[in-house]
Amino acid sequence: MQKSDTFTLLSNPSHYVPRLIADGVAYTDLQNIWNDQEITSMEIWCEKWMNLALEYQSYGEEDLNDGFEIAAGENFWRSSLYNHYGQFLLWHNQMLKGEAMNRKVANYKKAAKLFTPPAERIEVSYESTFLPGYLRIPIRSKRPPCVLLLGGLESTKEESYLFENLCLARGLATFTFDGPGQGEVCKDIRARPDFEKAASAILDVLENRSDIDKTRFGIIGRSLGGYYAARSAAHDGRIRACVAWSVFFKFDFWDRMPRGLKDGFLYVSGKNDEDEAKVYYKSFTLEEAAPKIRCPLYILQGRLDVIFPPEHAELLAREVRGETTLDIEERGTHAAQNLAHVVRPRMADWMARKLA
Amino acid sequence: MQKSDTFTLLSNPSHYVPRLIADGVAYTDLQNIWNDQEITSMEIWCEKWMNLALEYQSYGEEDLNDGFEIAAGENFWRSSLYNHYGQFLLWHNQMLKGEAMNRKVANYKKAAKLFTPPAERIEVSYESTFLPGYLRIPIRSKRPPCVLLLGGLESTKEESYLFENLCLARGLATFTFDGPGQGEVCKDIRARPDFEKAASAILDVLENRSDIDKTRFGIIGRSLGGYYAARSAAHDGRIRACVAWSVFFKFDFWDRMPRGLKDGFLYVSGKNDEDEAKVYYKSFTLEEAAPKIRCPLYILQGRLDVIFPPEHAELLAREVRGETTLDIEERGTHAAQNLAHVVRPRMADWMARKLA
Numbered sequence: 001m002q003k004s005d006t007f008t009l010l011s012n013p014s015h016y017v018p019r020l021i022a023d024g025v026a027y028t029d030l031q032n033i034w035n036d037q038e039i040t041s042m043e044i045w046c047e048k049w050m051n052l053a054l055e056y057q058s059y060g061e062e063d064l065n066d067g068f069e070i071a072a073g074e075n076f077w078r079s080s081l082y083n084h085y086g087q088f089l090l091w092h093n094q095m096l097k098g099e100a101m102n103r104k105v106a107n108y109k110k111a112a113k114l115f116t117p118p119a120e121r122i123e124v125s126y127e128s129t130f131l132p133g134y135l136r137i138p139i140r141s142k143r144p145p146c147v148l149l150l151g152g153l154e155s156t157k158e159e160s161y162l163f164e165n166l167c168l169a170r171g172l173a174t175f176t177f178d179g180p181g182q183g184e185v186c187k188d189i190r191a192r193p194d195f196e197k198a199a200s201a202i203l204d205v206l207e208n209r210s211d212i213d214k215t216r217f218g219i220i221g222r223s224l225g226g227y228y229a230a231r232s233a234a235h236d237g238r239i240r241a242c243v244a245w246s247v248f249f250k251f252d253f254w255d256r257m258p259r260g261l262k263d264g265f266l267y268v269s270g271k272n273d274e275d276e277a278k279v280y281y282k283s284f285t286l287e288e289a290a291p292k293i294r295c296p297l298y299i300l301q302g303r304l305d306v307i308f309p310p311e312h313a314e315l316l317a318r319e320v321r322g323e324t325t326l327d328i329e330e331r332g333t334h335a336a337q338n339l340a341h342v343v344r345p346r347m348a349d350w351m352a353r354k355l356a
Numbered sequence: 357m358q359k360s361d362t363f364t365l366l367s368n369p370s371h372y373v374p375r376l377i378a379d380g381v382a383y384t385d386l387q388n389i390w391n392d393q394e395i396t397s398m399e400i401w402c403e404k405w406m407n408l409a410l411e412y413q414s415y416g417e418e419d420l421n422d423g424f425e426i427a428a429g430e431n432f433w434r435s436s437l438y439n440h441y442g443q444f445l446l447w448h449n450q451m452l453k454g455e456a457m458n459r460k461v462a463n464y465k466k467a468a469k470l471f472t473p474p475a476e477r478i479e480v481s482y483e484s485t486f487l488p489g490y491l492r493i494p495i496r497s498k499r500p501p502c503v504l505l506l507g508g509l510e511s512t513k514e515e516s517y518l519f520e521n522l523c524l525a526r527g528l529a530t531f532t533f534d535g536p537g538q539g540e541v542c543k544d545i546r547a548r549p550d551f552e553k554a555a556s557a558i559l560d561v562l563e564n565r566s567d568i569d570k571t572r573f574g575i576i577g578r579s580l581g582g583y584y585a586a587r588s589a590a591h592d593g594r595i596r597a598c599v600a601w602s603v604f605f606k607f608d609f610w611d612r613m614p615r616g617l618k619d620g621f622l623y624v625s626g627k628n629d630e631d632e633a634k635v636y637y638k639s640f641t642l643e644e645a646a647p648k649i650r651c652p653l654y655i656l657q658g659r660l661d662v663i664f665p666p667e668h669a670e671l672l673a674r675e676v677r678g679e680t681t682l683d684i685e686e687r688g689t690h691a692a693q694n695l696a697h698v699v700r701p702r703m704a705d706w707m708a709r710k711l712a
Contacts, residue, residue, distance in 0.1 A: 017383065017387075018383055018384050021377075021383045022383075026696075026697040026698075027373065027374055027377045027378075027383065028374050028694045028695070031373075059698055063702060063705070066702075067705075067709060068701070068702050068705035068706065068709075069705070070525065070526060070701060070704070070705050070708075071698075071701035071702045071704075071705045074697070074701050075698070075701075078697070116525050116526075139495075139496075140495075140496045169426065169472050170426060170472075338384045339384070340382075341382040341430070341434070342382075342415055342427075342431070345424070345426060345427035345430050345431075346419060346422075346424050346427040348426070348427075349419070349423075349424035349425065349426050349427045350424065352426075353423060353424075
């Protein structure tokens with residue numbers, strides 16, 4: 001069987017492995033699947049992860065029986081994560097993708113209650129549907145600041161557990177949600193250039209909570225979410241600090257993207273062909289928004305990023321008016337995922353300091 | 357250059373990679389070093405890690421300058437860890453080993469103050485020297501239980517940061533220390549069968565602290581430390597729960613060990629030749645101690661362990677008198693390091709429940 005282009009993309013370990021590891025895939029599991037000769041397509045890749053996810057689901061249930069609640073939570077979380085990474089680049093098999101997504105969501109719901117601190121699921125009404133998210137508040141904190149965490153093209157709210165932990169350890173509450181084009185929301189609302197409206201709808205709800213401080217919101221978005229975060233910071237003054245964890249200034253790199261990635265952008269926008277999508281994504285731009293960003297902004301970009309050009313980060317830094325930190329990691333790949341262990345704690349520290 | 361036997365041992369990825377990853381080595385760094393064709397001996401392996409460690413030390417110093425204290429702590433910790441893994445199997449070059457160990461210790465001291473919660477260095481007088489250890493207490497806790505964490509043959513107190521975090525998240529204070537034959541202590545006191553005396557000396561000091569509960573001590577030891585933990589639980593009634601994270605019942609497997617591992621046992625015991633060492637390690641036995649273990653005991657062993665026979669764990673479980681949980685992981689290697697993400701949270705949960 002010939003490997004599809006998407007699968008070829010995935011077969012590039014230096015691009016995906018560091019991210020999957022940093023977000024919680026166990027090294028031995030990744031190693032086993034990577035070396036599995038039976039995997040010759042994204043479908044088989046997906047099924048293998050789904051099977052492994054079932055094992056972790058069983059571990060979680062056993063742990064619950066034994067009274068090991070925190071261990072159970074981590075196993076349900078890992079089950080969710082493996083279903084997620086099974087389907088994350090599978091754009092052409094809706095049945096399989098849908099089943100994996102359902103299991104991802106269901107296992108995360110079970111895990112959320114068992115986390116320390118727990119994650120409270122909140123569904124925020126939005127247009128004809130709702131935006132689902134998880135709120136976590138540092139243990140024994142008193143009205144802490146709160147950071148919105150945004151995924152990107154194919155990353156969703158279930159992928160941020162470990163990054164949430166970094167924030168929580170620094171006294172920050174976290175709210176991680178699916179917006180237009182992401183996770184549970186994608187079937188109802190496709191990706192939109194004005195993601196800031198979704199972020200504002202979230203803040204409308206969060207600012208009425210008595211257990212977080214409504215004067216200290218931050219936002220961190222990675223990859224396509226870096227663009228979303230910058231847009232949100234430009235349009236909503238309640239956001240007091242913003243991290244663009246990789247970003248583009250305008251969508252002028254369509255032609256340079258590999259096939260599999262284009263498929264992803266087509267999928268989340270619901271466009272049927274490349275020409276249509278290419279025009280649509282031209283509306284994804286920070287040209288007007290950038291000068292409106294007044295809050296402190298931290299931009300992290302990898303010099304070796306082959307998706308979002310590093311020059312875009314430099315351009316954004318020039319266009320904003322407020323305090324800006326431009327961190328171009330010379331050895332960093334996309335979102336500097338290969339340096340996750342260095343850049344993630346630093347971004348979390350920066351945010352904690354800005355919202356202190 | 358011909359690869360030495362120790363280096364051949366290290367070249368077996370399935371044995372070491374999962375452990376190094378689980379204890380905090382960044383995947384990308386390990387990948388780079390593993391693929392580095394220049395590394396043809398343990399000396400070069402050590403120098404490569406030491407160089408990488410210098411980079412993390414610099415990151416830590418930059419972070420401190422930028423006011424990112426938690427990130428700085430993790431970078432100093434990683435610098436310590438890389439110096440550690442540089443020298444951990446280097447038994448025949450004292451100069452290089454000594455330098456790497458010094459850097460390990462120095463960087464960990466810097467990191468310890470920056471951890472959340474911080475680690476307080478305590479030096480407990482013992483014979484002609486002292487046992488150095490680190491006490492960490494969960495944030496905002498009131499007299500929590502406290503677990504002693506023990507390393508094994510070549511693992512030392514600087515290797516347990518991530519496992520400490522699992523304990524702390526469950527409300528347990530941790531005290532991780534070097535005993536006879538380990539880390540800073542090895543130059544003064546070599547490995548001894550009666551490790552329990554060192555553990556008791558530690559408890560003598562800890563039970564006078566007002567910030568932990570002296571009626572609720574636990575102990576967790578891995579690999580050779582599993583033997584040490586079982587001995588300690590047998591001889592000191594202050595220990596209320598014990599995890600033997602892989603264990604042997606008696607030292608009857610000398611002849612089956614690979615050369616590199618024998619070198620390690622020779623080194624930590626200060627014996628000059630195999631015959632002498634083989635006789636000496638016969639005194640490392642749980643035959644008399646096992647029936648004296650009255651506190652709850654959790655035994656974790658990998659069925660695929662090629663170092664400590666799984667039957668030893670079964671034998672120990674039969675010989676103890678108290679409540680015993682025998683967890684033989686059918687797919688587990690030595691200390692089930694390949695299943696670290698499953699077994700570590702579970703052991704921590706078990707301990708938290710027993711000391712609750």
